[in-house]
Amino acid sequence: MMFVLLDFMLLLFLASVFVSSACARPSSYAVWAADSAIARGQGNGLDDNGNPLVSYEHGELQWALRLLYEQTGNKTYYDYIKTGVDNVVASDGSVGGGYSATQFQLDPLRVGPTFLYLYNQTNQTKYRKAADEFRNQFPIHSRTAQGQFWHKKIYPNQGWLDGIYMGDIFYAAYTQMFQPTNNTAWDDITLQFTLMFNNTIQNSATPNHTFTGLLYHGYDYSHSTIWADPDRGHSPEIWIRALGWYSMALVDALAIIPTSHPGHAVLLNILRTLVPRIVAATDPTSGVWWLVMTQPGRAGNYFESSGAAMFVYSLLKAVRVGYVTDSDGKIVASAKKAYQYMVDNWVVDHGDGTMDWKNTVQVGSLNTDGSYAYYIGVPTDLNDLKGLAAFALASIEYEQS
Structure with a gap:
């Protein structure tokens, strides 16, 4: 009976260690914040109903995830960025998610730096075309x-x-990548x-x-x-x-x-x-x-x-x-x-x-x-x-x- 009780107590201890380990917070607040957003499905190129959405909030998170990926090498961050963009960019490079150039909104352009980043990483034409679509808004923007x-x-x-954060970081990044002079x-x-x-x-x-x-x-x-x-x-x-x-x-x-x-x-x-x-x-x-x-x-x-x-x-x-x-x-x-x-x-x-x-x-x-x-x-x-x-x-x- 004593051995059974000891085995049971050992199991409880191991279970508590497992739960504690599974729920332990990262030592980095940056990682903790990013992982928490990902766990909740935030910033993934979709709205609350699962429909594609071009959102400046998503672009802001993607900028942070890119920096974390570069620092940690954790591919989870890169994959999350790419999945989020692929939810709003079609295979032909057209941008969905409610974006329309003729609405002359600066907010959606905050996702543009992520298009450029993914083009640089993958050399896939669709990301360049998506970036071009955003860039073409500037000459007609009121x-x-x-x-x-x-x-x-x-x-x-x-x-x-x-609007400066939303539009001009993309404007600058695009110019640097494709039109530096x-x-x-x-x-x-x-x-x-x-x-x-x-x-x-x-x-x-x-x-x-x-x-x-x-x-x-x-x-x-x-x-x-x-x-x-x-x-x-x-x-x-x-x-x-x-x-x-x-x-x-x-x-x-x-x-x-x-x-x-x-x-x-x-x-x-x-x-x-x-x-x-x-x-x-x-x-x-x-x-x-x-x-x-x-x-x-x-x-x-x-x-x-x-x-x-x-x-x-x-x-x-x-x-x-x-x-x-x-x-x-x-x-x-x-x-x-x-x-x-x-x-x-x-x-x-x-x-x-x-x-x-x-x-x-x-x-x-x-x-x-x-x-x-x-x-x-x-x-x-x-x-x-x-x-x-x-x-x-x-x-x-x-x-x-």
């Missing part, structure tokens, strides 16, 4: 009189910070960043708003929308994720635009202007950033996770690559403090080997009045891919710092 791409056809004359394209990419910066930068304090010197969510060149300020038509508030998209676009584009082209210096100057201001805008206690950055501490405002992760990624990459100097260590220290808050407050061990990611606001749009009440009234989501992918990117940088 612009302001200054030359800024409209964010979407349904928002005439409006430039949003979001096309200075007209490099000039145009530089123009997109510059117009957005010049038309949205907060130049002065306004009543009831904190001066940050950062960038408003967007602007209406025609000044015809309800929220357009007499000053350049900019929107009323600085919204964290819009600035996060733009910040990531800067550090990613600088790795693509030739240093010999004047645009590289232009973008570098913009980045060096914004980085200390982003650091200065942190909440002094938590070390992270408010959803509406122009109104820190106001009732209803809160610390938002996707924008915070985007800032951490941008700050750490800017220092690591040498785009900005950090002689006193304050930039890296600020980013690391924010990262620690993120893992302490927004990462939740789900108990099955995956993690949950909290406090990502669902959306921020300028199809409303752009008011403070609007931004704080949008719900947050659990495991929103915009935030989870940004956390994976931030973790990739943190784990190299």
Whole structure:
């Protein structure tokens, strides 16, 4: 009887070890975030009903998975990227998933860098044709009189910070791969960043708003929308994720635009202007950033996770690559403090080997009045891919710092 009991106890112990091992979280937060997204089937080129979908969120995750594949050699990440793209690109290279060039939307183009990556990896013509289809949108895409791409056809004359990350990283990557001497394209990419910066930068304090010197969510060149300020038509508030998209676009584009082209210096100057201001805008206690950055501490405002992760990624990459100097260590220290808050407050061990990611606001749009009440009234989501992918990117940088 004693031997039976001992055998039974041994079996229980081995079973507990197996379960513990099967559910153990990876030592890398970047891997944990990526594996969690994959386990939930997020970012796989399909919508919630299993229909093909071209989504900028998927493109953001695919960028993180590519970096992880290059670092770890884990082919799971590459295979997931390829499966996701194959869900939206047909064998003849045509792009499905709801994409239409004549809608003049910048958002879908965020998947474009993945087309280029897969073409480089496989030399399969369909990926080149898919990239060409996206690239052919630029000559027909509506612009302001200054030359800024409209964010979407349904928002005439409006430039949003979001659109720089969505469209111009693909524009730059395509130019680098296929047209590296096309200075007209490099000039145009530089123009997109510059117009957005010049038309949205907060130049002065306004009543009831904190001066940050950062960038408003967007602007209406025609000044015809309800929220357009007499000053350049900019929107009323600085919204964290819009600035996060733009910040990531800067550090990613600088790795693509030739240093010999004047645009590289232009973008570098913009980045060096914004980085200390982003650091200065942190909440002094938590070390992270408010959803509406122009109104820190106001009732209803809160610390938002996707924008915070985007800032951490941008700050750490800017220092690591040498785009900005950090002689006193304050930039890296600020980013690391924010990262620690993120893992302490927004990462939740789900108990099955995956993690949950909290406090990502669902959306921020300028199809409303752009008011403070609007931004704080949008719900947050659990495991929103915009935030989870940004956390994976931030973790990739943190784990190299």
